[in-house]
Amino acid sequence: MKAIVAVDQAWAIGREGRLLCPISADLKRFKELTLGHPVILGRKTLSTFPGGRPLPGRRNLILSRSPGFRVEGAEVFADQETLLAAAPDDSVVIGGESIYRALLDFCDTVYVTKILRTFPADAWFPDLDAAPDWSVAGTEPPLEEKDVAFQYVTYARTAPPRGRD
Incomplete structure (x- = not known):
């Protein structure tokens, strides 16, 4: 599996959802x-999408502890083990914080957009620069949009990810 995330310089990912x-x-x-x-x-995370609807063109696998939660056009899983059994190897973890933390050990690649400043936040991604099992596999030159500088950095796991049996 892979993950994709946008972080600030403190590895923050969001505030108030x-x-x-x-x-x-x-x-x-x-x-x-x-x-x-x-x-x-x-x-x-699903609730932040337009209309709270699943992303089109992708199989949406939702991990939720809310009993009876259902959404049209998505598959809902009550526990991590059931989700992992159903998730193909090419799945991409897209958030939020608790989902990243639960599934990062099963990922071999993380696509990070580093926003080159800090923001007030209440949700974070693990700091891959400080993690011994991760290293930078590639970086792209910094870019800027509307006075916000950012850079794409790809991280690769240096130890094998956890198995999903």
């Missing part, structure tokens, strides 16, 4: 990297 700084170029990249692949997300 919203992205820190929506960047149109990053949203386009997100679509390019996830279209045609299953996406794994939580119920709260």
Whole structure:
């Protein structure tokens, strides 16, 4: 599995259920990297999508502890084990914080958009720069959009990800 995330310099990812700084170029990249692949997300992340509807062109796998939660056009799983059994290897974890933390050990690649500033936040992604099992596999030159500088960095796991048996 893979993950995709946008973080600030403190590895923050959101505040009050919203992205820190929506960047149109990053949203386009997100679509390019996830279209045609299953996406794994939580119920709260789904609620931030337009109309609270699943992303089109992708199989939406939702992990939710809310009993009886259902959504048309998506598959809902009550526990991590059942979700992992149903998730193909090309799945992409797309958030939020608790989903990233639960599934990062099963990922071999993380596509990170680093926003080159900090924001007030209440949700974070694990700091891959400080994680011994992760290393930078590639970086792209910094970009800027509407006075916001950012950079795409790809991380690769240096130890094998956890098995999904």
